[in-house]
Amino acid sequence: MRLTTKGRYAVTAMLDLAFHSQRKPVTLTDIATRQTISLSYLEQLFARLRRAGIVKGVRGPGGGYKLNLKTTEINIADIIVAVDEQIDSTRCGGEANCQKHQACLTHDLWMGLSDQIRTYLKGITLAELLEKHHVQEVARRQDQEAQKVIEIHRSNGVNVYSE
Secondary structure, three states: OOOOHHHHHHHHHHHHHHHHHOOOOHHHHHHHHHHOHHHHHHHHHHHHHHHOEEEEEEOOOOEEEOOOOOOOOOOOHHHHHHOOOOOOOOOOOOOOOEEEEEOOOOHHHHHHHHHHHHHHOOOHHHHHHOHHHHHHHHHHHHHHHHHHHHHHHHHHOOOOOOO
Protein backbone atom coordinates (compact mmCIF):
# COMPACT_ATOMS: atom_id res chain seq x y z
CA MET A 1 0.00 0.00 0.00
CA ARG A 2 1.26 3.41 -0.90
CA LEU A 3 -0.32 6.17 1.14
CA THR A 4 -0.15 9.43 -0.80
CA THR A 5 0.05 12.92 0.64
CA LYS A 6 -3.74 13.11 0.36
CA GLY A 7 -4.20 10.44 3.02
CA ARG A 8 -1.30 11.62 5.17
CA TYR A 9 -2.43 15.25 5.10
CA ALA A 10 -6.04 14.29 5.82
CA VAL A 11 -5.02 12.33 8.92
CA THR A 12 -2.68 15.11 10.07
CA ALA A 13 -5.33 17.79 9.56
CA MET A 14 -7.97 15.73 11.34
CA LEU A 15 -5.70 15.18 14.32
CA ASP A 16 -4.98 18.91 14.41
CA LEU A 17 -8.72 19.63 14.23
CA ALA A 18 -9.46 17.10 16.98
CA PHE A 19 -6.87 18.70 19.23
CA HIS A 20 -7.93 22.31 18.64
CA SER A 21 -11.69 22.11 18.10
CA GLN A 22 -12.25 21.13 21.72
CA ARG A 23 -12.33 24.85 22.49
CA LYS A 24 -13.86 26.40 19.36
CA PRO A 25 -14.21 25.83 15.60
CA VAL A 26 -10.88 25.78 13.78
CA THR A 27 -10.16 27.61 10.54
CA LEU A 28 -8.39 25.87 7.71
CA THR A 29 -5.93 28.76 7.74
CA ASP A 30 -4.93 27.83 11.28
CA ILE A 31 -4.47 24.18 10.32
CA ALA A 32 -2.52 25.18 7.20
CA THR A 33 -0.22 27.40 9.28
CA ARG A 34 0.42 24.82 11.98
CA GLN A 35 0.85 21.84 9.63
CA THR A 36 2.43 23.64 6.64
CA ILE A 37 -0.20 22.27 4.28
CA SER A 38 -1.53 24.31 1.37
CA LEU A 39 -4.82 26.03 2.22
CA SER A 40 -6.35 25.16 -1.15
CA TYR A 41 -5.38 21.50 -0.67
CA LEU A 42 -7.00 21.50 2.79
CA GLU A 43 -10.17 22.98 1.28
CA GLN A 44 -10.37 20.05 -1.12
CA LEU A 45 -9.75 17.50 1.64
CA PHE A 46 -12.28 19.07 4.00
CA ALA A 47 -14.95 19.15 1.30
CA ARG A 48 -14.58 15.36 1.10
CA LEU A 49 -14.44 14.94 4.87
CA ARG A 50 -17.61 17.05 5.17
CA ARG A 51 -19.42 14.95 2.54
CA ALA A 52 -18.41 11.84 4.48
CA GLY A 53 -20.00 13.33 7.61
CA ILE A 54 -16.76 13.38 9.58
CA VAL A 55 -16.54 17.17 9.96
CA LYS A 56 -19.01 20.03 9.85
CA GLY A 57 -18.52 23.66 8.95
CA VAL A 58 -19.50 26.49 11.28
CA ARG A 59 -20.33 29.76 9.52
CA GLY A 60 -19.91 33.32 10.70
CA PRO A 61 -17.46 35.13 12.94
CA GLY A 62 -15.49 32.61 14.95
CA GLY A 63 -16.46 29.94 12.45
CA GLY A 64 -14.40 27.16 10.99
CA TYR A 65 -14.62 23.40 11.26
CA LYS A 66 -15.54 21.03 14.06
CA LEU A 67 -15.71 17.28 14.29
CA ASN A 68 -19.15 15.90 13.45
CA LEU A 69 -18.49 12.72 15.46
CA LYS A 70 -16.80 11.98 18.76
CA THR A 71 -13.06 11.34 18.55
CA THR A 72 -13.76 7.79 19.75
CA GLU A 73 -15.96 7.25 16.68
CA ILE A 74 -13.44 8.39 14.05
CA ASN A 75 -10.82 5.86 13.06
CA ILE A 76 -7.87 6.48 10.76
CA ALA A 77 -9.14 4.16 8.02
CA ASP A 78 -12.38 6.17 7.80
CA ILE A 79 -10.42 9.39 7.28
CA ILE A 80 -8.27 7.86 4.56
CA VAL A 81 -11.25 6.37 2.73
CA ALA A 82 -13.20 9.65 3.04
CA VAL A 83 -10.58 11.46 0.93
CA ASP A 84 -10.74 8.75 -1.75
CA GLU A 85 -7.48 7.09 -0.77
CA GLN A 86 -7.36 3.34 -1.20
CA ILE A 87 -6.20 0.93 1.48
CA ASP A 88 -5.09 -1.70 -0.98
CA SER A 89 -1.76 -3.43 -1.56
CA THR A 90 -2.78 -5.18 -4.77
CA ARG A 91 -2.08 -3.77 -8.18
CA CYS A 92 -5.54 -4.82 -9.38
CA GLY A 93 -7.48 -2.85 -6.79
CA GLY A 94 -8.70 -6.08 -5.21
CA GLU A 95 -10.55 -7.10 -8.38
CA ALA A 96 -8.54 -10.33 -8.87
CA ASN A 97 -7.92 -9.47 -12.52
CA CYS A 98 -4.20 -8.86 -12.14
CA GLN A 99 -3.03 -11.26 -14.83
CA LYS A 100 -5.01 -11.68 -18.03
CA HIS A 101 -8.28 -10.90 -16.20
CA GLN A 102 -7.57 -13.49 -13.50
CA ALA A 103 -5.88 -13.44 -10.12
CA CYS A 104 -2.10 -13.44 -10.18
CA LEU A 105 0.08 -15.85 -8.24
CA THR A 106 0.48 -13.50 -5.24
CA HIS A 107 -3.02 -11.96 -5.24
CA ASP A 108 -4.06 -13.58 -1.94
CA LEU A 109 -0.82 -12.48 -0.28
CA TRP A 110 -1.41 -8.81 -1.16
CA MET A 111 -5.11 -9.04 -0.28
CA GLY A 112 -4.11 -10.38 3.13
CA LEU A 113 -1.70 -7.50 3.63
CA SER A 114 -4.42 -5.02 2.64
CA ASP A 115 -6.76 -6.60 5.17
CA GLN A 116 -4.11 -6.34 7.90
CA ILE A 117 -3.43 -2.67 7.14
CA ARG A 118 -7.15 -1.87 7.03
CA THR A 119 -7.73 -3.66 10.35
CA TYR A 120 -4.79 -1.84 11.94
CA LEU A 121 -5.97 1.59 10.78
CA LYS A 122 -9.58 0.86 11.77
CA GLY A 123 -8.32 -0.02 15.24
CA ILE A 124 -6.84 3.43 15.88
CA THR A 125 -9.15 6.33 16.72
CA LEU A 126 -8.44 10.04 16.94
CA ALA A 127 -9.15 9.77 20.68
CA GLU A 128 -6.34 7.25 21.10
CA LEU A 129 -3.90 9.45 19.22
CA LEU A 130 -4.92 12.51 21.26
CA GLU A 131 -4.09 10.63 24.47
CA LYS A 132 -0.48 10.13 23.41
CA HIS A 133 1.85 12.43 25.32
CA HIS A 134 4.08 12.95 22.27
CA VAL A 135 1.11 14.12 20.16
CA GLN A 136 0.17 16.65 22.84
CA GLU A 137 3.75 17.95 23.02
CA VAL A 138 3.99 18.34 19.24
CA ALA A 139 0.60 20.11 19.09
CA ARG A 140 1.69 22.61 21.77
CA ARG A 141 4.99 23.23 19.96
CA GLN A 142 3.16 23.80 16.67
CA ASP A 143 0.81 26.27 18.40
CA GLN A 144 3.78 28.28 19.65
CA GLU A 145 5.49 28.25 16.26
CA ALA A 146 2.28 29.21 14.44
CA GLN A 147 1.71 32.08 16.86
CA LYS A 148 5.17 33.41 16.05
CA VAL A 149 4.37 33.29 12.31
CA ILE A 150 1.06 35.11 12.89
CA GLU A 151 2.80 37.81 14.96
CA ILE A 152 5.45 38.31 12.26
CA HIS A 153 2.77 38.66 9.57
CA ARG A 154 0.75 41.09 11.70
CA SER A 155 3.81 43.26 12.35
CA ASN A 156 4.32 43.36 8.55
CA GLY A 157 0.67 44.28 7.96
CA VAL A 158 -0.31 40.92 6.44
CA ASN A 159 -3.74 39.52 7.27
CA VAL A 160 -3.14 35.80 7.83
CA TYR A 161 -6.79 35.03 8.48
CA SER A 162 -8.26 35.86 5.10
CA GLU A 163 -10.13 32.84 3.76
